[in-house]
Amino acid sequence: MRYERFLELGRGKWEAFGGELDRLERRPRELSHQDLERLSIDYRKILHDHALAGARFPGTRAAQSLQRLAIRANHLLQWGEERPRLSPLHFYGTVFPARFRGLAGELVVCALLMASAALLGLTMTAIDPAVGTSFLGPEAIAGLERGEIWTDQVRGASSLFSSLIATNNMKVAMTAWAGGVIAGLGAFTVLFFNGFMLGAVVITTVHFGMGWALLDFIAAHGPLELSLIVVTAAAGVHIGRAILSPGVVPRGVRVQDAATRSALVLLGCLPWFLVLGLVEGFVSPAPTVSPFLKIAFGLLLEAFFLLIALRPPPPAAAPLPARPSESS
Amino acid sequence: MNEALSSAERPGLYGLDNIRIDVPIALAGSRSLAALVDYSILGILAGAVITGVLVLAVVFGLFESAAVGWLFALGLLGLFALEVGFFAVQEIALSGQTLGKRLVGLRAVSSSGGRAAPLALLLRNLLRSLDLLFGMWFLLFDPRGRRIGDRLAGTMVVHELPRSVETDSVARVPTGWGPPRIQVVETLLALLDHLAPERAEELSRRVLEQAERDDPGFCWPGAPGSSQTTRLMASFGRRGTEHSPREGGAGAV
Numbered sequence: 001m002r003y004e005r006f007l008e009l010g011r012g013k014w015e016a017f018g019g020e021l022d023r024l025e026r027r028p029r030e031l032s033h034q035d036l037e038r039l040s041i042d043y044r045k046i047l048h049d050h051a052l053a054g055a056r057f058p059g060t061r062a063a064q065s066l067q068r069l070a071i072r073a074n075h076l077l078q079w080g081e082e083r084p085r086l087s088p089l090h091f092y093g094t095v096f097p098a099r100f101r102g103l104a105g106e107l108v109v110c111a112l113l114m115a116s117a118a119l120l121g122l123t124m125t126a127i128d129p130a131v132g133t134s135f136l137g138p139e140a141i142a143g144l145e146r147g148e149i150w151t152d153q154v155r156g157a158s159s160l161f162s163s164l165i166a167t168n169n170m171k172v173a174m175t176a177w178a179g180g181v182i183a184g185l186g187a188f189t190v191l192f193f194n195g196f197m198l199g200a201v202v203i204t205t206v207h208f209g210m211g212w213a214l215l216d217f218i219a220a221h222g223p224l225e226l227s228l229i230v231v232t233a234a235a236g237v238h239i240g241r242a243i244l245s246p247g248v249v250p251r252g253v254r255v256q257d258a259a260t261r262s263a264l265v266l267l268g269c270l271p272w273f274l275v276l277g278l279v280e281g282f283v284s285p286a287p288t289v290s291p292f293l294k295i296a297f298g299l300l301l302e303a304f305f306l307l308i309a310l311r312p313p314p315p316a317a318a319p320l321p322a323r324p325s326e327s328s
Numbered sequence: 329m330n331e332a333l334s335s336a337e338r339p340g341l342y343g344l345d346n347i348r349i350d351v352p353i354a355l356a357g358s359r360s361l362a363a364l365v366d367y368s369i370l371g372i373l374a375g376a377v378i379t380g381v382l383v384l385a386v387v388f389g390l391f392e393s394a395a396v397g398w399l400f401a402l403g404l405l406g407l408f409a410l411e412v413g414f415f416a417v418q419e420i421a422l423s424g425q426t427l428g429k430r431l432v433g434l435r436a437v438s439s440s441g442g443r444a445a446p447l448a449l450l451l452r453n454l455l456r457s458l459d460l461l462f463g464m465w466f467l468l469f470d471p472r473g474r475r476i477g478d479r480l481a482g483t484m485v486v487h488e489l490p491r492s493v494e495t496d497s498v499a500r501v502p503t504g505w506g507p508p509r510i511q512v513v514e515t516l517l518a519l520l521d522h523l524a525p526e527r528a529e530e531l532s533r534r535v536l537e538q539a540e541r542d543d544p545g546f547c548w549p550g551a552p553g554s555s556q557t558t559r560l561m562a563s564f565g566r567r568g569t570e571h572s573p574r575e576g577g578a579g580a581v
Contacts (some may be wrong), residue, residue: 003501003510004565018493047347054348057507058340061497061514070349072443078442110372159394163401167408174412178458181476239480259480263451265360 003057010062011047017042018069024076024230026312096268097311099261103148106234106241113188114195114230121199132204134319135197144208151285158281165275169225170270173232177266180236183244187236194229212291219294223302228276231309233280235262272305341441351441351489354434355473356464359485365428370414377406416453422445433488439472444483452477494518499565502543509538513564520557532556536563 020039024031031039053063087324125132133141140150172190205214226249242258244249283289283297340348381403384389390396424436424444434511436452443453455477459466463475472484497514513535520528533556540547547563 003505003507004499007499014493018491022491047343047345047349050349051347057510058510059511060507061494061518063507065493068491069352069493070343070347071351071486071489072491074343074441075435075437075443078438078440079445096470159397159401160404163404167404170408170412174454174457178455181455181458181480255480259451262446263447263454266454267450291542 001052001056003060003062006053006057007062012258013042013045014049014065014069015047017073021069021072021076028269039073040077041079046070046073047294054167077231088170092308093311094314095264097309098313099264099268100231100309101313102261103231103234103238103265106237110187110230110234114191114226114233117192117195118199118202122203123199125200125203126207129204129207132145132200132207135200136204141204141208142206144210147208147210149205149210149213149217151214158285161279162281164277165280166274169228169273169276173266173273176233177236177262178241180233180239180262181243182240184237184240187233187240191229191233194226198226216291216294217284219291220283220289220298220301221276223298224272224274224305225280227302227305228272232266232269235265238262238265242283268309275301343441349441352489353471353473353483354487358432358434358487359467359473362426362428362432362434362577365431366415366426369427370410373410373414374407377403377410412454416450416454419444419449419453420566424449429485434485435488436478436483436485439482439484441486444481448481448483452481452483455480500546500563502539502546504542505539513560517561517564520561529556532560536560539563 015134017039020035020042024039046066046069050066051062053060053066118178136144138152140236143150155232172194176187176190179190202211202214205211239255241263242254246254249257279297279301283294289297334577340350343349381399385391385396390399415426419429419436422430425434427523429435436444438448455475459475459477463477467473467475470479472478474484478484497511497517501510501513516531516535520532523531536547536556536559537560548559550559551564
């Protein structure tokens, strides 16, 4: 086919298709089902013209225009996936628990790693108290010697402290999750460091006879905070696992799937850090709240989180009744 | 690196019926420029939040009261939300574009070239902090210019192309002319208004001579005093100047 004939035959069709794409972009809701059907058929024609122009008339204006049309149509007519429902009830009722359950293996590994790191920190600090000093600093140690715990400094500017704690914890959680990309190493590092520090700090305060004061401070927020660190790290490890062992699926596909699933777990955890920030800023340092009440509050908060996370999946839809012809 | 790829090696997408579509992948240069614009805006917004908090505290005399703690706490949360959500919210709201990307003419799309899902756009931005450390290496060496966030989210960044459909450049082509010569004519016709008149005349004359050699009788001989550019437009029949010398037309219309 000669170039001018090709232009003559296609010009009207291409310009009309460009106009339809403009309409689709500006007012997508105005398009009817028939319009979309027609667009998809026209898109196929445009792709064929694009292929012909690319093969027979490469580099010409027509080939360039058709390439632009093909790219634009491909962009406008293909959607990555359906826009998710934004309702928090739906998210915490269905999506988050489902994704949380998908991390069972990683959760066990991460919890064990954190417990082991805490035990190691505890043992090493018991052997060499300098380990605890390196975490708490000489000022805090001097305070412990005087019978004062560093957590008392929190009292006063509770609102600002809450905000600082919440944003800092969210950054730690996001780092633990993103660290999973390095074959899970980043997530493991965050877990190990936090576990080790916890063990070292606990044994140091116990050593100075301030264990009860520390428990008084961490009882209300500690259980949930540790759980959230483990969960977000497990979400990161989920990505690392997909990178190292994709199974029969291509690695890229498997990693994308794991990242999407684990990101939903991370997103589900982030609001809890805001709650924790408020608890850590107002409840934990409050001298008027009894330690037992704080312990009960902390356990209740943890139980509430687990209740949501471990919510059983909704019952599967009942199968459709068999048609008479099939049952007979 | 990816800049050195030939057209055959350049990554493409496959549309319906397995037809290849070459997408204009955005590489390190344009993406860095867009990021520079975005981070500048982010810096200005962060400065505005800090200034706003301080101004509010001063205007309402909050420094003496406990409310200042809450104000600073909100300011801190606002800065965090800005840091985490600035890119993601824009890309979700503007269909894959931030202000910087819009200015430079880029768009984040799905790996199949379609609209990226909101969750994918969120995901690619959640990994931004990691990408600030390592992303450039991935971006430089990946044929599709994907940083870590893009790889995990299944997205890529492409150049926005002009929307115009230009099919009215020529209506007639000399017999035997292939795509390279058609390209020359089309380019010359598109540039005629931007060239110096004497340069345009010279180039038009050379193209007309070549066309006449390859396809005698193809070119419009021209009315007395008509310029080479007019002859060129009339001979190749740019829309509005169609002329068919073989049919004995009188000239450009």
